[in-house]
Amino acid sequence: MQDNFELKHVALEICKSRNLNLIRKVGEGTFKETFEVSDNNSNHYALKIFRSVEMDTRKEREIKSMLRCDHPGIAKIQDIDTFDFNGDKFLFLLEEYFGGGTLEDRITKNAEKDKEKIIDLGIELINGISHIASLQLVHRDIKPANILFRETSNKPIITDFGIVRDLQATSETKTWLPHGPGTPLYSAPEQLNNEKRLIDWRTDQFALGVTLSFYGFNMHPYDHLGFIAEHIIEEVAKWGKISKKFKENIDIVGLPALEKMVSVWPANRYRTPELLLENWTNQGR
Amino acid sequence: MSTYHQIGHHSKNLIFEPNLSNFQGAILSPVNYSQSEIVELIGKVRDEFDKFDIVFDPQLYYPHSDREILKHWSYFPKDFETVDLTDLKWWHKLVSEISKTISEINPNTICTPVIHPRAFNIDYYSLMNNISCDLCDSLLNTDVRVLQTALISLSDLADFNQVMKIASILTRTTADGIYLIFYSNSNPRRELHDPEELKGGMLLINTLQNNNIDVLVGYSSSEIILWKES
Numbered sequence: 001m002q003d004n005f006e007l008k009h010v011a012l013e014i015c016k017s018r019n020l021n022l023i024r025k026v027g028e029g030t031f032k033e034t035f036e037v038s039d040n041n042s043n044h045y046a047l048k049i050f051r052s053v054e055m056d057t058r059k060e061r062e063i064k065s066m067l068r069c070d071h072p073g074i075a076k077i078q079d080i081d082t083f084d085f086n087g088d089k090f091l092f093l094l095e096e097y098f099g100g101g102t103l104e105d106r107i108t109k110n111a112e113k114d115k116e117k118i119i120d121l122g123i124e125l126i127n128g129i130s131h132i133a134s135l136q137l138v139h140r141d142i143k144p145a146n147i148l149f150r151e152t153s154n155k156p157i158i159t160d161f162g163i164v165r166d167l168q169a170t171s172e173t174k175t176w177l178p179h180g181p182g183t184p185l186y187s188a189p190e191q192l193n194n195e196k197r198l199i200d201w202r203t204d205q206f207a208l209g210v211t212l213s214f215y216g217f218n219m220h221p222y223d224h225l226g227f228i229a230e231h232i233i234e235e236v237a238k239w240g241k242i243s244k245k246f247k248e249n250i251d252i253v254g255l256p257a258l259e260k261m262v263s264v265w266p267a268n269r270y271r272t273p274e275l276l277l278e279n280w281t282n283q284g285r
Numbered sequence: 286m287s288t289y290h291q292i293g294h295h296s297k298n299l300i301f302e303p304n305l306s307n308f309q310g311a312i313l314s315p316v317n318y319s320q321s322e323i324v325e326l327i328g329k330v331r332d333e334f335d336k337f338d339i340v341f342d343p344q345l346y347y348p349h350s351d352r353e354i355l356k357h358w359s360y361f362p363k364d365f366e367t368v369d370l371t372d373l374k375w376w377h378k379l380v381s382e383i384s385k386t387i388s389e390i391n392p393n394t395i396c397t398p399v400i401h402p403r404a405f406n407i408d409y410y411s412l413m414n415n416i417s418c419d420l421c422d423s424l425l426n427t428d429v430r431v432l433q434t435a436l437i438s439l440s441d442l443a444d445f446n447q448v449m450k451i452a453s454i455l456t457r458t459t460a461d462g463i464y465l466i467f468y469s470n471s472n473p474r475r476e477l478h479d480p481e482e483l484k485g486g487m488l489l490i491n492t493l494q495n496n497n498i499d500v501l502v503g504y505s506s507s508e509i510i511l512w513k514e515s
Binding site: 190198200 | 407408410411446449450452453454455456457492495496497
């Protein structure tokens with residue numbers, strides 16, 4: 001099958017066979033396309049169709065990890081199956097559809113500086129990554145685009161386990177690679193330097209800290225004056241220093257825990273999810 | 286950081302010397318005493334003192350060296366010299382044997398077993414961490430406190446980044462504390478003198494303690510003042 005094959009026809013046939021209505025295509029990645037579909041009771045789902053049915057290790061880990069997660073702050077798989085189309089087999093997933101958009105959509109130029117809102121969002125997301133950590137998993141791609149909302153709620157949902165790391169399984173990342181998988185702007189130094197042995201739940205803590213910094217202050221904690229994204233990534237990769245502006249922002253608003261979350265060394269971040277939650281919540285008191 | 290006796294050859298009676306009993310506890314070695322001698326000693330300590338922490342270090346650092354009485358202990362593995370020491374299943378079996386011994390000798394605290402590696406690297410430190418987690422799981426329903434043994438090359442600690450990498454691995458421990466042993470090329474009973482290495486040791490202790498991890502440094506000499514100051 002060709003790589004640029006449109007999966008819309010497959011989506012239509014899957015919908016027909018399952019009595020679903022195809023609404024629109026909502027996303028496209030290297031390995032899969034995502035469609036919004038609905039059933040006759042107006043329940044909306046995300047239909048994710050993979051380009052290949054072959055269950056490679058990463059795909060298997062993504063699906064297995066999501067099936068292991070059972071938390072209101074983490075997207076759940078409703079169904080998983082294969083579908084035959086013109087002699088090819090396609091693997092597909094049905095997940096709840098989140099119509100409230102992403103956190104990225106909610107980060108505006110006038111960043112959200114209301115301390116209570118930042119703390120509330122942080123508590124929900126810390127609970128999500130705590131659950132992921134309790135399963136010995138590291139999401140490795142926590143970022144605003146992977147945090148979704150239901151249409152009628154402000155509770156964030158963590159999604160996209162495409163590069164999840166299972167700490168109890170052999171790593172899929174080769175040591176000779178310059179950096180490990182992740183979105184560089186949100187990645188911790190251990191990811192950017194492919195220091196695989198240093199990766200644990202605190203890697204997600206760092207990315208969550210960067211995410212909350214964008215939400216609260218519309219800035220990366222390592223964004224020194226005049227930096228472009230490439231400079232920020234370099235600063236983090238060399239185990240550098242947080243910016244003065246970021247420090248000023250967290251001092252004004254009163255969010256000291258955020259500075260610890262984005263420490264370059266895992267040993268200087270919060271050691272356990274429980275400690276992170278306690279310290280994060282206490283900032284509001 | 287409390288101060289302990291490190292009990293060597295023929296020195297167990299020091300525990301009962303009037304002014305020396307103010308130590309927090311003692312670290313016992315199976316190299317110097319048999320299992321029955323240790324059982325007898327722990328019994329005597331319990332009779333004499335209300336609070337005295339008996340720490341047992343299984344001492345598997347140098348499998349190829351003269352191990353004296355150690356090789357007669359029930360947990361000592363017969364295949365030590367031929368086994369693949371990176372095999373977690375083998376370590377799991379050893380941890381089970383140590384747990385059985387612990388239930389027989391009944392110390393307050395046990396240090397996790399580690400070997401002295403040919404090269405100190407992050408893989409080695411990660412392995413030590415996994416062994417420690419295994420022993421913690423194995424003793425979960427007992428009152429025995431577990432200290433994760435961390436055998437660290439002092440020369441590595443002259444590099445700030447290396448200190449922080451090691452600290453990042455060690456802070457994952459599920460044990461009640463860390464038993465730090467600094468390996469150095471210095472001659473026995475000579476003072477450690479490299480300021481960068483000493484500063485690195487202090488930074489490591491400080492970082493672990495900032496993570497609310499109790500630290501006990503083994504085989505200390507006059508540098509104990511620096512470790513306590515950290």
